[in-house]
Amino acid sequence: MKKVGVAILGLGVVGAGTYGILTDKKQYFANAQKLDVTVEAVLETRKERALSLGVPASILCENISEIVSDPAVDIVVECIGGEEPALSFLKSALKNGKTCVTSNKEVFSKHWHELQEIAQKNDSDIYFEASCMGGVPVVRVLCEAMQANHIQKIAGVINGTTNYVLTKMEEGFSFADALLGAQEKGYAEANPKADVEGYDSTYKLCILAGLAFHTKITVDQISRKGITEIDQKDVAAAKAMGYSMKLLAVAKRTAKGIEARVEPALVKKEHPVAAVSDCFNALSIVGDSVGEVVLTGRGAGAAPTGSAIVSDVIFAAKKGAHSYYEFFAEGKTDKISAEVTAGHYFRFATSAPDAVLAKIVPALSKCGATVNNVWREDGELCVITAEATLSAVNKALAKLNLKDCTLVSHYCVEAVGE
Amino acid sequence: MKKVGVAILGLGVVGAGTYGILTDKKQYFANAQKLDVTVEAVLETRKERALSLGVPASILCENISEIVSDPAVDIVVECIGGEEPALSFLKSALKNGKTCVTSNKEVFSKHWHELQEIAQKNDSDIYFEASCMGGVPVVRVLCEAMQANHIQKIAGVINGTTNYVLTKMEEGFSFADALLGAQEKGYAEANPKADVEGYDSTYKLCILAGLAFHTKITVDQISRKGITEIDQKDVAAAKAMGYSMKLLAVAKRTAKGIEARVEPALVKKEHPVAAVSDCFNALSIVGDSVGEVVLTGRGAGAAPTGSAIVSDVIFAAKKGAHSYYEFFAEGKTDKISAEVTAGHYFRFATSAPDAVLAKIVPALSKCGATVNNVWREDGELCVITAEATLSAVNKALAKLNLKDCTLVSHYCVEAVGE
Numbered sequence: 049m050k051k052v053g054v055a056i057l058g059l060g061v062v063g064a065g066t067y068g069i070l071t072d073k074k075q076y077f078a079n080a081q082k083l084d085v086t087v088e089a090v091l092e093t094r095k096e097r098a099l100s101l102g103v104p105a106s107i108l109c110e111n112i113s114e115i116v117s118d119p120a121v122d123i124v125v126e127c128i129g130g131e132e133p134a135l136s137f138l139k140s141a142l143k144n145g146k147t148c149v150t151s152n153k154e155v156f157s158k159h160w161h162e163l164q165e166i167a168q169k170n171d172s173d174i175y176f177e178a179s180c181m182g183g184v185p186v187v188r189v190l191c192e193a194m195q196a197n198h199i200q201k202i203a204g205v206i207n208g209t210t211n212y213v214l215t216k217m218e219e220g221f222s223f224a225d226a227l228l229g230a231q232e233k234g235y236a237e238a239n240p241k242a243d244v245e246g247y248d249s250t251y252k253l254c255i256l257a258g259l260a261f262h263t264k265i266t267v268d269q270i271s272r273k274g275i276t277e278i279d280q281k282d283v284a285a286a287k288a289m290g291y292s293m294k295l296l297a298v299a300k301r302t303a304k305g306i307e308a309r310v311e312p313a314l315v316k317k318e319h320p321v322a323a324v325s326d327c328f329n330a331l332s333i334v335g336d337s338v339g340e341v342v343l344t345g346r347g348a349g350a351a352p353t354g355s356a357i358v359s360d361v362i363f364a365a366k367k368g369a370h371s372y373y374e375f376f377a378e379g380k381t382d383k384i385s386a387e388v389t390a391g392h393y394f395r396f397a398t399s400a401p402d403a404v405l406a407k408i409v410p411a412l413s414k415c416g417a418t419v420n421n422v423w424r425e426d427g428e429l430c431v432i433t434a435e436a437t438l439s440a441v442n443k444a445l446a447k448l449n450l451k452d453c454t455l456v457s458h459y460c461v462e463a464v465g466e
Numbered sequence: 467m468k469k470v471g472v473a474i475l476g477l478g479v480v481g482a483g484t485y486g487i488l489t490d491k492k493q494y495f496a497n498a499q500k501l502d503v504t505v506e507a508v509l510e511t512r513k514e515r516a517l518s519l520g521v522p523a524s525i526l527c528e529n530i531s532e533i534v535s536d537p538a539v540d541i542v543v544e545c546i547g548g549e550e551p552a553l554s555f556l557k558s559a560l561k562n563g564k565t566c567v568t569s570n571k572e573v574f575s576k577h578w579h580e581l582q583e584i585a586q587k588n589d590s591d592i593y594f595e596a597s598c599m600g601g602v603p604v605v606r607v608l609c610e611a612m613q614a615n616h617i618q619k620i621a622g623v624i625n626g627t628t629n630y631v632l633t634k635m636e637e638g639f640s641f642a643d644a645l646l647g648a649q650e651k652g653y654a655e656a657n658p659k660a661d662v663e664g665y666d667s668t669y670k671l672c673i674l675a676g677l678a679f680h681t682k683i684t685v686d687q688i689s690r691k692g693i694t695e696i697d698q699k700d701v702a703a704a705k706a707m708g709y710s711m712k713l714l715a716v717a718k719r720t721a722k723g724i725e726a727r728v729e730p731a732l733v734k735k736e737h738p739v740a741a742v743s744d745c746f747n748a749l750s751i752v753g754d755s756v757g758e759v760v761l762t763g764r765g766a767g768a769a770p771t772g773s774a775i776v777s778d779v780i781f782a783a784k785k786g787a788h789s790y791y792e793f794f795a796e797g798k799t800d801k802i803s804a805e806v807t808a809g810h811y812f813r814f815a816t817s818a819p820d821a822v823l824a825k826i827v828p829a830l831s832k833c834g835a836t837v838n839n840v841w842r843e844d845g846e847l848c849v850i851t852a853e854a855t856l857s858a859v860n861k862a863l864a865k866l867n868l869k870d871c872t873l874v875s876h877y878c879v880e881a882v883g884e
Contacts, residue, residue: 069614069755080680081613177611183756185611192610193595193603195499196487196776262498320738320762337487337773338601338763344738345759355755358614 049082052365053120055089055146056127057112057137062151062178063092063127064101065350066357071102073358083365088120091137112137116144123361126150135159142166142174149360151178151353153251157267160258173367175360180252181206181329183352184345185359190259190333197335199260201300203464206252208327208347209236209243210275210295214312215325217283218292223276235327245274249297249310257299257308260333265299265308269384273311282395282457285430286314289423291393292322296462298390305383313460314393314432320344321464332465340465388438391461392417394431394445398453401429407448415440432461467500470783471538473507473564474545475530475555480569480596481510481545482519483768484775489520491776501783506538509555530555534562541779544568553577560584560592567778569596569771571669575685578676591785593778598670599624599747601770602763603777608677608751615753617678619718621882624670626745626765627654627661628693628713632730633743635701636710641694653745663692667715667728675717675726678751683717683726687802691729700813700875703848704732707841709811710740714880716808723801731878732811732850738762739882750883758883806856809879810835812849812863816871819847825866833858850879 054070056063070087077085091109092098098108109115112133115124124141126148128134134155141148143166150156156163156179167174177187190199205211212235216226227244230236242248250272257265275295283293291314299308315322320342324330329347334340346352398404401424408431409419417433417440424430433441438460445455472488474481488505495503509527510516516526527533530551533542542559544566546552552573559566561584568574574581574597585592595605608617623629630653634644645662648654660666668690675683693713701711709732717726733740738760742748747765752758764770816822819842826849827837835851835858842848851859856878863873 065755073614073616076616077613183753184759185607188606188611189603192781193606193774193777195495195780196491196773198491198494320741323738323741335601335773337483337769337776339770341602341761341763343759343761346757351755352757355614355753356611358755359611362613363610 049084052083052085053088053122054125055115055121056125057091058128059092059098060127061350062353065354066125069354069358081362089115091115112140116140123147123149123364125357126152131155138163139166142172143170145170145172147172147364148174149357150176151357153179157251157254175364177360178353178356180255182347183355184329184343186331186343194335197337199335201334202256202260203298203462204321204331205294205324206297206329207243207249207295208329212327214293217280218287222280244276246272246310253297253299253310261306265384271309275312278312285423289421289432290317292317298462302385302389304387305385307385313462315462315464319464334465391435392433392441393459393461395457396429396453397427397456398429399427400452404429404450404453411444411448415444417441467502470501470503471506471540472543473533473539474543475509476546477510477516478545479768480771483772484543487772487776499780507533509533530558534559541565541567541782543775544570549573556581557584560590561588563588563590565590565782566592567775568594569775571597575669575672593782595778596771596774598673600765601773602747602761604749604761612753615755617753619752620674620678621716621880622739622749623712623742624715624747625661625667625713626747630745632711635698636705640698662694664690664728671715671728679724689727693730696730703841707839707850708735710735716880720803720807722805723803725803731880733880733882737882752883809853810851810859811877811879813875814847814871815845815874816847817845818870822847822868822871829862829866833862835859
């Protein structure tokens with residue numbers, strides 16, 4: 049039976065989950081996969097935590113060099129998170145010919161190409177299924193099940209914390225109360241910035257869009273807006289108009305290039321991406337041959353993310369020539385467009401809704417943004433339009449010089465799956 | 467660039483779709499995958515059809531032996547369907563060392579192990595993503611993204627034709643009218659038996675359950691009931707009680723072994739598997755680590771199924787040592803249980819509903835089948851119970867010797883994803 053030695057860097061939630069699966073299912077992997085998988089080393093300075101998780105003291109390390117020089121270690125699993133020291137550790141492991149598996153979306157989205165180059169030079173490899181959407185196998189599906197397709201669009205809810213908060217806001221809670229609830233449940237960190245300001249989704253979208261479009265997209269090419277400024281009023285108006293407000297990650301091909309953004313947007317209630325609630329994730333992938341495929345599941349947590357890591361470990365241990373390198377084989381760099389092409393939701397505060405409607409409907413219609421949906425309440429007017437570029441819509445509205453009317457909020461309305 | 471020669475057997479809907487993708491995207495595969503993919507041969511006796519699809523006469527063959535002896539052919543794609551001559555052709559190709567890709571659920575479910583043995587002996591390989599759920603990559607996900615998990619249950623809608631019919635029945639159409647509509651739309655064959663009697667779903671479930679549980683399950687171990695005898699009344703009652711009637715394919719681990727069946731069953735409306743309408747497919751996979759993952763997409767059609775075939779072609783062309791053989795590495799054969807463990811829906815015709823309810827509620831409760839939901843109309847009484855074995859429930863009902871009461875129908879109620 050093939051022997052596979054694994055080292056785990058970091059025993060946080062995901063590292064501990066991975067350690068548990070690898071040790072609990074050792075016999076199962078031997079039976080079902082014909083692999084003798086052994087955790088040979090664990091890097092963790094919190095010795096007590098490691099021992100309380102059942103890690104034998106004999107395999108505990110405090111220094112990365114012990115691990116990368118250990119011939120018994122074939123695969124290094126990085127679950128530290130953040131840029132440093134994770135990046136240095138991964139580089140060091142790859143340079144020593146170790147196969148790496150990471151759940152670290154930040155380090156991978158920012159340093160993918162650098163890490164890949166080092167891996168290629170050293171005949172090693174790096175896997176990252178766990179970096180996106182926890183246990184939902186989006187990386188595998190994009191890489192190995194969609195090759196027949198030109199991907200047109202990916203769109204989804206890829207951060208569980210913000211989705212939990214927005215689900216609660218739809219039930220009537222304020223942002224502050226909903227966030228507090230998420231923190232009490234352990235879904236949100238004490239410092240929730242990475243989630244609620246959209247950084248986490250942006251890192252993941254950077255990776256997923258790179259795979260979907262076979263092109264280099266950097267984190268700073270993705271426009272990012274979090275959920276901290278969402279008014280409960282807009283969530284309620286969206287709901288009344290048949291939509292759900294989601295922190296949506298979208299990347300799509302347009303005539304001007306690839307648009308990629310993370311921001312609150314409205315999704316039709318009937319779509320599975322709108323239906324995903326609490327801390328679940330969902331991604332819609334549209335290919336020119338396959339049409340729409342939707343994947344949903346748990347986007348975070350020890351066992352789901354551990355499941356993704358271990359699937360990479362098994363896959364890596366068994367693989368021959370297959371790798372992800374071909375995704376950038378041509379060094380291709382598509383044009384990234386900063387334009388925003390989508391449907392649009394506007395909320396106006398106005399004392400003259402009829403007059404405003406009479407002006408905006410024909411003006412918006414002229415630039416393709418037909419008004420499909422209107423909702424009024426207490427001096428407020430909400431409209432939802434067909435798809436058009438935001439620049440054209442803004443220009444049309446600016447020209448009108450509307451009186452007795454203030455634009456309170458704007459969100460994109462995304463036709464997910466179309 | 468690596469050259470890959472492909473032969474396509476059969477130019478039906480799927481074969482034609484595959485030919486189209488392979489030829490239209492030749493340059494794309496060269497750029498994105500570094501593969502020079504060429505269709506070297508097409509086996510099709512309907513010469514005019516082939517020419518009308520743009521197949522050059524020079525690559526048209528009428529004899530399988532020309533193809534399996536052609537050194538330019540690396541991969542044989544079988545899109546003939548049915549058992550013969552597909553089985554003989556696949557065997558012949560494998561014996562000649564060709565890699566095979568098939569969309570043929572019948573031949574693969576019935577002869578998987580035989581084909582695999584021949585492949586192993588001849589250092590060839592066989593891929594079958596397209597045999598299950600068209601463009602939805604369930605085979606890849608079960609094989610390569612779920613290795614960390616003991617799969618507990620798979621449940622889903624894996625036949626589009628019957629789902630279209632049931633969607634229409636939920637809208638109020640009779641079975642006969644709904645089927646006629648499906649035939650007019652081209653979703654159902656002139657002879658719809660394979661679909662409406664559940665054979666198609668059974669073949670697919672046989673393959674999916676084999677992968678999910680790493681065990682041999684034969685087609686005849688799967689209990690099968692089609693949709694031809696469904697009364698519109700039951701569809702309407704289910705709807706009124708918050709459920710959708712689906713032709714559900716289920717395989718799950720129980721204490722007594724693996725239960726596997728295809729039959730009409732009730733699924734809670736909120737679940738994505740219930741929400742899938744028309745000819746879309748959805749599968750829920752529950753693993754002990756990952757929890758529930760749901761995949762939805764187009765389960766049939768030229769382009770979606772062609773997409774799955776081409777993804778196998780690309781995957782096969784690039785793979786090294788990886789293969790599906792390990793799924794049966796141990797020659798493991800789990801016990802297959804004929805028991806039916808599920809929630810239950812009963813419809814009774816009765817002139818004394820109160821008296822019947824008063825008797826059945828405590829009797830069913832005793833065997834664990836707590837009555838959770840009751841619905842009455844015009845001398846009819848419907849109940850939905852908690853999960854229990856069907857044998858226990860039947861025994862409890864038989865003992866009661868109910869008067870003025872006829873059991874009209876029974877369906878399972880499946881807690882998909884739990």
